[in-house]
Amino acid sequence: MPTWFYPVLEGVIAFFLVAGGLFAFIGSLGLTHLKDFYMRLHGPSKTTTLGVGCVLMASMIYFRATTGHFSFQEMLVSIFLFITAPVTAHLLSKAALHQKLVADNRTRNVPERLEVAEEPDEVNAEASESRLP
Amino acid sequence: MLDIALWISIALFAASLVLNVFRLAIGPDLPDRILAVDTMYVNSIALIVLFGIQLNSKSYFEAALLIAMLGFVSTVAVCKYLLRGDIIE
Numbered sequence: 001m002p003t004w005f006y007p008v009l010e011g012v013i014a015f016f017l018v019a020g021g022l023f024a025f026i027g028s029l030g031l032t033h034l035k036d037f038y039m040r041l042h043g044p045s046k047t048t049t050l051g052v053g054c055v056l057m058a059s060m061i062y063f064r065a066t067t068g069h070f071s072f073q074e075m076l077v078s079i080f081l082f083i084t085a086p087v088t089a090h091l092l093s094k095a096a097l098h099q100k101l102v103a104d105n106r107t108r109n110v111p112e113r114l115e116v117a118e119e120p121d122e123v124n125a126e127a128s129e130s131r132l133p
Numbered sequence: 134m135l136d137i138a139l140w141i142s143i144a145l146f147a148a149s150l151v152l153n154v155f156r157l158a159i160g161p162d163l164p165d166r167i168l169a170v171d172t173m174y175v176n177s178i179a180l181i182v183l184f185g186i187q188l189n190s191k192s193y194f195e196a197a198l199l200i201a202m203l204g205f206v207s208t209v210a211v212c213k214y215l216l217r218g219d220i221i222e
Contacts, residue, residue: 014138017183021145024176028149031156031172037164040156044172048149052179055142059182063191073194077178077201084205088171091212096164098216 009065013058020054023047036104037096045089053078139187146180167211174204 030043056078063071103110110116150173157169178197185193214220 010135014134017138017142021142024179025145025149028152028172032152037162041168044168048172048175052175055179055182059186062186071191073198077198080201088205088208091209092164092168095212095215101162
């Protein structure tokens with residue numbers, strides 16, 4: 001590898017590291033701040049997986065550049081994570097639907113047997129009807 | 134440049150672990166807590182990989198692989214327990 005290529009590689013690795021950290025932080029922020037469980041499932045199952053994928057990609061480039069041969073463990077970890085994250089999210093959503101967790105009123109496509117937390121539209125409609133003589 | 138990026142990434146992953154612990158403590162229902170633990174597994178894998186980059190050694194990546202597999206298996210087991218009331222039927 002030519003020597004001018006190493007600063008470029010360093011920039012690419014730094015970009016992947018910072019991007020991965022930001023993605024994971026945004027995913028955990030979504031896990032903490034969103035309203036109900038069905039919204040909270042989105043953050044970790046998509047964003048955090050992408051963040052860890054970015055970090056594993058940075059590690060792959062780094063060890064390829066320093067040691068000179070391709071390291072296979074990161075590839076295994078990232079393949080395994082990218083396969084198992086949707087399975088985990090699917091099973092968790094099935095468990096939540098089985099437990100009939102309360103959905104927020106901004107969650108769309110709620111099944112009929114679930115109860116929705118507060119619906120301001122319906123509440124307002126009832127209030128306006130009751131205000132009528 | 135790499136050192137600064139590494140420390141920024143480590144700080145962000147540590148902050149996300151703290152947020153996951155917060156959700157694990159206050160989570161109103163059981164699936165919330167399972168989701169928080171699963172996210173903590175994933176974030177700790179990334180922290181181990183960052184530690185390996187900082188020490189310039191690859192000997193920690195088998196531990197990352199083990200954590201990935203055990204985290205997936207344990208999450209599936211707890212979800213099956215919530216769904217069916219039993220793990221192995």
